[in-house]
Amino acid sequence: MTTLRAVIGVTFSLILILFSIYNFMINNSLTTQVWGYLLLAPLPLAIGLSPNTEKLKLYKQYNDWDDETREIDDENIDPIAFGFDIPIL
Numbered sequence: 001m002t003t004l005r006a007v008i009g010v011t012f013s014l015i016l017i018l019f020s021i022y023n024f025m026i027n028n029s030l031t032t033q034v035w036g037y038l039l040l041a042p043l044p045l046a047i048g049l050s051p052n053t054e055k056l057k058l059y060k061q062y063n064d065w066d067d068e069t070r071e072i073d074d075e076n077i078d079p080i081a082f083g084f085d086i087p088i089l
Helices: 002-029 033-039 042-049 053-062
Strands: none
Touching: 002 033, 002 042, 033 042
16 A cells, blocks of 8 residues: 555656656756756655654564663672773773
8 A cells, every 4th residue: 555655755756857858858958957857856756655654663662672771889890700801001
């Protein structure tokens, strides 16, 4: 099922490509306006086909992990015992 956003994005991309072709046919040369329309054509297509943010929120909601934070109050901790390297300058 295609969404309205996807249909609008594809439509605007096709319109920009047609504007580019039309300006090329009228001017018989590659102008900056022709290239501008052609280079802007993928933008509405990318916006139209981008994933839905509501689905991403639901996906992130189901895949959240609770990070267990363990705080150690002892100040005399051996860093080698906890796996940390001691930098040598």
